[in-house]
């Protein structure tokens with residue numbers, strides 16, 4: 096089976112490619128960049144995709160999603176999560192371990208990977224828990240999970256409050272060369288907070304989560320990674336102070352990377368003014384000052400990755416009192432158009448944006464993806480960056496319709512998603 | 523001016539004109555209350571449900587009397603006697619009540635924003651009878667009404683609100699109401715009980731009670747909730763009372779004709795010294811009848827305006 100992608104605007108930051116050209120895919124791999132396609136097109140077993148006016152890039156990699164399986168299949172399954180990913184242009188997803196049971200041992204990792212092989216249409220790379228049951232006390236069997244295929248460790252959703260445990264996790268994981276991904280939150284400072292602490296929470300009478308809740312933990316984890324010389328990745332950076340801490344640490348040469356989500360660089364906490372539970376997320380969407388700082392961090396390279404923190408929930412779970420609604424935004428299917436706003440507004444160039452969605456996350460979790468180099472696995476996304484769309488949550492492939500962007504007019508539309516040389520999504 | 527709103531969820535989103543209209547309407551309602559036959563047929567055929575998820579005999583009875591004086595059909599619904607304990611969601615409960623014919627729902631809930639959920643998802647008019655730490659519009663309207671009755675004008679008054687501003691819905695509604703009608707509002711309490719960025723509500727923040735009381739026309743004392751002990755926000759009730767409790771001595775710093783309000787019930791010896799508590803008690807009794815008039819006005823305006831006419 097061959098696919099010829101014709102006359103697309105090829106952008107591959109890993110190869111510093113940024114030109115109009117053709118790509119030939121054969122046997123699941125990037126075969127060549129033929130300049131003359133006439134002869135090829137006449138072949139009997141070739142699918143030709145006319146990519147004129149479209150961007151052709153390595154398939155996106157979302158290094159922070161919640162696929163909810165096993166345990167919460169009413170919110171999402173590996174199948175529906177992968178379908179949502181494909182619709183969003185993602186060819187690989189990295190899934191967090193806060194399932195039920197928690198992915199804190201190799202048998203759960205194997206279960207997820209087996210499910211992904213049989214039902215998933217994109218690549219699934221699991222993250223293992225740092226501690227057993229994500230309880231923050233005893234190290235999980237990280238080595239065995241690594242052998243089974245985990246590409247990093249994190250207690251996402253439940254920060255490791257005990258600094259000694261975090262220190263040992265960072266030291267221990269060096270044997271396997273995978274990153275520690277920190278959900279940086281001091282749960283005592285967060286208290287029972289449900290949104291950003293500030294004027295909006297004051298007006299709404301909702302309990303606030305201060306910026307400091309994130310920042311003290313980012314500072315702690317940077318300090319610990321300086322002690323241990325591991326690789327620290329800060330998940331979903333939401334505050335100006337956290338951006339500053341990461342920037343300063345990078346300047347000192349500390350091995351720390353960071354990611355930001357589209358909702359954190361797009362929305363402010365004013366989105367909650369009508370108690371919209373679809374905008375309830377952890378860390379919370381914050382102030383304009385924080386949004387500006389995250390954008391600045393994306394621009395100057397402090398923030399390496401755009402990840403969605405895709406956190407699907409059922410409709411019923413979100414249609415309750417604000418305090419009772421679960422945290423999370425369904426993000427896979429709005430990530431591209433929201434990220435393209437950064438290009439429109441001159442914060443990133445298109446190649447810079449694509450790098451944060453492909454090559455950078457691939458480097459952090461050390462997977463052999465995110466590139467269109469000849470011989471690489473043919474994970475490709477083809478999208479029209481200018482086509483205007485209206486976000487319609489009812490059309491999401493994800494079971495999670497929980498988006499604060501319903502009805503938004505944006506531009507950017509995925510036309511093809513190709514995984515291992517196979518078209519898994521087209522529109 | 524005609525009241526266009528379908529719901530009264532808080533004073534934040536009401537205009538000064540709308541607030542004044544409610545107060546004016548409450549004045550007419552007060553006349554009804556002074557008659558021998560204290561009943562008008564304004565809400566005949568309208569079913570009003572009092573949906574109270576928090577026990578509050580005073581607010582609930584006040585609404586109930588107001589509803590009956592307007593000839594509404596009244597249904598009291600409290601979660602202990604309902605399926606809520608069986609895990610039914612707020613929305614399911616409210617939808618069931620709507621199916622029984624409710625067109626106005628008066629809701630009291632321990633969580634901020636609960637009335638918003640109903641307003642968004644149901645057809646009924648929603649009146650917020652207090653939600654979490656958010657708003658308590660009928661209490662603030664009652665305070666405004668009582669102050670306006672005595673002082674005639676809200677504009678230019680110096681209003682002091684004392685205590686746990688962070689958790690107080692009475693404080694938030696009163697801030698919006700007094701500010702919108704042109705008063706100067708000062709907040710005072712321990713810094714741990716002052717919400718973030720509250721100055722942006724156009725109020726002045728103080729930590730010293732004596733300094734704040736100087737020249738005050740109105741002092742609103744908030745109730746310290748006993749369960750806040752041990753929350754880490756203040757060391758002890760004794761120390762709280764020493765710095766933020768109101769005594770006769772301290773009250774002398776305010777204007778001579780200062781009005782002292784308390785949403786009740788009072789913790790004697792905590793936020794008010796025993797002697798001040800005796801003084802304030804009479805004002806609280808005065809407020810009971812005003813409370814009914816204000817709530818009649820709210821019910822009447824919501825049921826007759828806002829697409830329900």
Ligand SMILES: [Zn+2]
Pocket residue numbers: 251252278330331377378
């Ligand atoms: Zn997280």
